[in-house]
Amino acid sequence: MRLLFVGVSHRKGEKKMKYRKLGNTGLFVSEIAFGTIPVLQGSIPVLPDYFNLSEEEALLVMERAFSLGCNLYDTAIVPEYGDAEPKLGEFAKRIGRERIVISDKARFYDGNELYQAVYTSCENLGTYADLYFVHQVDAEHEEAVFQKGGGLDALTELKAEGKIRFAGLASHYYDILLRGAKDARVDVLQGSGNLLERGMLDRIRKEPLFLEKGLLINKVYAAGLLPKFFPVQTLIRFVLSYPISSALIGLGTVEQVQAAMAEPEKVKEPSLKELSFLEVLSVLGKSYTEAPISCDRCQCCSCPYGTDISTVFRQHHYFFLGKDHWALKKLALGIEESAERCRRCVEMPCLEQCPGRLRIPDEIKRVAKLVQQHRFYSGIKYSSPEKSIIS
Ligand code: SF4
Ligand code: SF4
Incomplete structure (x- = not known):
């Protein structure tokens, strides 16, 4: 079956996608981005829920997001996200490559290794990556990434070659993201945060240097744990109340896409005051x-x-x-x-x-x-x- 792709198609009463500037890249991205972990097929025990989708099933889910205005899709090198990377490449081919922004990443920190990884990713995708992140940088690998000949230098070289358009740094650590925010080689940052783990977002909000870079935020649902306690719209709205470019949500079914991108709040919207850290802790504390x-x-x-x-x-x-x-x-x-x-x-x-x-x-x-x-x-x-x- 070949998919018939359509343009943005909101039904009456559905929420409309908004777009934000991606730092100084000149790109505008949908404020909700599609994370491709849940559409992968394979055995990746460390990853959270995914749905073992065939290629056609995966493309249908991605297409529904596109029809609701999503233009940013995030993946990672094979086998880190199973076969999500080639699936995204196929999606880009069918939808029209220029209509979406592809974000990709790999956990290689040394310049030579990351350079090779990007070539592999581009082969898997069948195209270039718009954003490429050196992924999950922690204290152990920080110097390898920032030093001369390290991961960031490799991404700079790959930009010049046209293999990628913008260089990214992804980390769960504030100090490493801040170092990336100060580094001219970095165009885009990817960090994590949510209603519960909000401390890093609060610090980012106070630091003007982050406004110079595009900023994607993952773990919006806290590895899928928070939707049991709060509506997904509330979780997304909370993260989007910070000065970020896009909230990255792992999506594996059309229903999940719909819930994240189309449905207005079903319940009375809690105010940000009602979502104070202590209030959130008291809701979660019941379990x-x-x-x-x-x-x-x-x-x-x-x-x-x-x-x-x-x-x-x-x-x-x-x-x-x-x-x-x-x-x-x-x-x-x-x-x-x-x-x-x-x-x-x-x-x-x-x-x-x-x-x-x-x-x-x-x-x-x-x-x-x-x-x-x-x-x-x-x-x-x-x-x-x-x-x-x-x-
Ligand atoms: S008290 Fe604090 S600084 Fe000392 S070992 Fe424990 S965590 Fe580390
Ligand atoms: S809230 Fe306290 S314990 Fe938790 S990360 Fe911040 S400084 Fe550390």
Whole structure:
């Protein structure tokens, strides 16, 4: 079956897509972008829900988004997002390449490796990528990306060759995004944030440097957890209240596309005041069996001994919000050691850094205790299973 693609087709009463400037690229992108993880086919255990769609099924979902005004589609190199990349390439071919903006990415940090990866991606797509991100940059890989001959230099070279139009940097870490915002080689940034994990968005709003770059925000549904508690329109509206270019939503069915891009709020719209962090925590807190940790992932804290504090607290949230096994597995990789370090820590610099004055070491010990309580029936292997962490 070949698809018959149509133009923007809103039905009466449907929400209309709006467009925003993508930094200084000269592009205007739909404020809701299509994330292609859910349309992939393959076995990618680390990824959240996806629907194992055939190519034709995937193209129909993408086409529905296009018909509602979506013009920005985000993917990643094979096999990171399974076969989503060639599916998007096929979609671009059928819809008309110039009618959409393709955003692609790969987790290669060294310049030579990223350069090769972009060539592979372009082959998979059958075309150039408009935006290409060096993906998931963290502290371990930061220098490899920014240094001479690193990932960003490779993207600059690929721009000159016409393989990509704009260079991007994607990270879950504020300090790395800020470094990208200061770097002339970077055109577009991709970060994460949502109603619960809003601290980074709040910091971005206060920093004018981010206005110079296009900014895409992913994890709007918090790995699919928040729609159980809030309407998707509320989640999207919240993220779009920040100075960003586009909210990136993973979409795998026509119904999901419709819910994100076409349906007006069905309930009385909550005001932003009603969506304050504490209000949100009190809604979510009903599914916790102990007090939620009131961390909004602002990342103002840092641990000189290596604990990724905000990620530990994120997994605590995710444990109670429905990703219990997944969160436990991640926490089990180092929570005992983190709790032990907190026990020995004298200066505790993190305490001064937290705007919310969280008792960070106490909370880390509480998370460690939770993990140990669940080790007996979770079947998860722990980094040092013989050691007791309950004190
Ligand atoms: S108290 Fe714990 S988290 Fe805070 S700085 Fe010390 S070791 Fe790191
Ligand atoms: S613990 Fe405090 S400083 Fe650290 S990320 Fe959470 S809210 Fe921010």
